[in-house]
Amino acid sequence: MTLLLRWLLNALALMAVAYLYTGVQITGIWSALIASLVLGLVNAIIRPILILLTLPINILTLGLFTFVINALLFWFVAEIIKGFSVGGFADALIGSVLYSLITLLTSWLIFSKKAR
Numbered sequence: 001m002t003l004l005l006r007w008l009l010n011a012l013a014l015m016a017v018a019y020l021y022t023g024v025q026i027t028g029i030w031s032a033l034i035a036s037l038v039l040g041l042v043n044a045i046i047r048p049i050l051i052l053l054t055l056p057i058n059i060l061t062l063g064l065f066t067f068v069i070n071a072l073l074f075w076f077v078a079e080i081i082k083g084f085s086v087g088g089f090a091d092a093l094i095g096s097v098l099y100s101l102i103t104l105l106t107s108w109l110i111f112s113k114k115a116r
Contacts, residue, residue: 002111009110010036012086015101021098023091024078031083039040039077039099070096 011032018058026032050069051058058065075092078084086092 005050006107007033007040009035009106010040011101013099013106014039016102019099021095023087024086024095024098027083031081035077035081035084038081039074039084042073042077062103067097070100074099093110 011029014024014032014036015026015029018024020030027036047069051066054065054069069092071089074096075086075089078086078092086095086116
């Protein structure tokens with residue numbers, strides 16, 4: 001049940017990003033649900049591999065290269081999912097940061113032990 005609630009919250013967070021920032025566009029709730037599912041899978045499978053492969057540059061930039069990786073994965077998902085589009089790399093960067101902040105906030109508010 002918690003997994004489904006997180007998935008729905010991530011889809012709503014993606015729709016919120018599209019509402020707040022014009023560089024990210026979502027055509028509907030189904031596109032948001034599919035995009036958030038694929039984004040979660042990409043972040044769970046591909047992101048750790050990329051982090052490991054780019055570890056030297058990540059160390060040199062004190063971890064800031066992780067923002068680039070997140071933006072590239074956000075942009076990649078937007079390219080493969082119909083109904084989810086990002087204007088370019090800068091839009092993907094801003095969109096991925098907004099998406100991360102919104103999901104962090106909602107997860108903290110809803111799933112935190114102290115919030116109950």
